Amino acid sequence: RKKSTMGRGSLIVFEGCDRAGKSTQCVKLVEALENSGTPAKLWRFPDRGTAIGGIISQYLEKKCELEDHAVHLLFSANRWEAVPKMKEHLLQGTTLIVDRYAFSGVAFTAAKQGFGLDWCRQPDIGLPKPDLILYLTLTPEEAAKRGGFGGERYENTPFQEKVAKNFEHLKENNWRVIDAGKDMESLHEEIQEITRAVIKDSKDKDIEKLWI
Ligand code: Z5A
Ligand code: MG
Numbered sequence: 001r002k003k004s005t006m007g008r009g010s011l012i013v014f015e016g017c018d019r020a021g022k023s024t025q026c027v028k029l030v031e032a033l034e035n036s037g038t039p040a041k042l043w044r045f046p047d048r049g050t051a052i053g054g055i056i057s058q059y060l061e062k063k064c065e066l067e068d069h070a071v072h073l074l075f076s077a078n079r080w081e082a083v084p085k086m087k088e089h090l091l092q093g094t095t096l097i098v099d100r101y102a103f104s105g106v107a108f109t110a111a112k113q114g115f116g117l118d119w120c121r122q123p124d125i126g127l128p129k130p131d132l133i134l135y136l137t138l139t140p141e142e143a144a145k146r147g148g149f150g151g152e153r154y155e156n157t158p159f160q161e162k163v164a165k166n167f168e169h170l171k172e173n174n175w176r177v178i179d180a181g182k183d184m185e186s187l188h189e190e191i192q193e194i195t196r197a198v199i200k201d202s203k204d205k206d207i208e209k210l211w212i
Contacts, residue, residue: 007203009039009095011086011128012195015103015167016136018160019146020180021187025136026099028188029195033095038199041089044099045079052078060152072109076123079105086128090207095199102127102210103170108154111162117169121211129174129208132198134191135167136180 012029014022026042033040048057056074058064066074079102089096102124110120140157149155154163171177176194180187 006093008207009090009093010131010199010202011090011096011098012198013098013101013130013133014136015100015133016180017138017143017164018155019143020136020138022099022136024184025187025191026097029191030097032192039094041094041096043096045101046075047078047082050078050081052081062153068109068112072105072120073123075105079124079127083128101130103133103167106170107163107166110166111159117166125211127210129210131174131202132195133175135175135177137177138180142181
């Protein structure tokens with residue numbers, strides 16, 4: 001495996017509530033990094049393009065029903081199946097900008113009846129640990145201004161409120177809370193500044209393991 005002499009890439013994760021602008025900012029960030037000569041690649045979970053991701057997609061679109069524990073494990077498996085490729089990119093010096101990760105996995109399942117944060121965390125223990133989590137927050141009123149909910153599973157206010165509470169419990173010191181109510185460009189500038197500092201800082205560090 002080729003290791004970059006420029007140092008490794010960073011693992012940067014976007015998390016946050018519905019319509020916060022994660023996908024929008026991920027795309028803009030990858031573009032800005034690449035334009036300035038920093039190798040970067042967009043990644044997203046769930047990755048609906050794999051066999052496991054196909055089942056997840058059907059579930060989210062309400063085309064099939066799955067037992068809650070089982071679907072939680074599928075979301076986790078969908079991350080684990082990506083790990084070899086992710087590590088390869090990181091070691092070759094490419095920064096990965098990831099739209100949702102294990103934190104969504106935990107926050108969403110733990111919002112269901114009968115699930116605790118601790119059980120939900122178990123299958124994702126040991127995944128590559130992000131160097132930075134950009135947590136985009138938006139009030140329900142601001143979210144409503146960005147259009148209504150889509151038709152997918154979980155897209156309703158009471159559920160999203162529980163999810164937001166769960167995210168609060170998962171925060172650690174590598175999280176940065178971003179007020180996502182600002183305009184796209186100001187957000188983009190703020191996010192770029194934070195991200196570039198982290199990329200510089202993590203170049204020579206080992207990739208750690210999540211929740212270990
Ligand atoms: N899920 C799970 O249960 N377990 C897991 O392990 C994982 C996920 C990984 C699918 O996710 C669902 O899977 C999700 C969590 C669950 N369920 N929910 N909810 P997804 O990532 O596919 O969800 P999505 O369809 O991408 O929606 P989103 O993530 O909620 O949206 P977003 O990416 O944060 O926002 P956006 O698409 O960038 O922007 C939304 C709209 O606002 C759009 O019209 C933009 O043009 C507009 N926008 C964006 N930024 C701004 C600003 N700054 N101002 C004004 N308007 C803006
Ligand atoms: Mg999105």
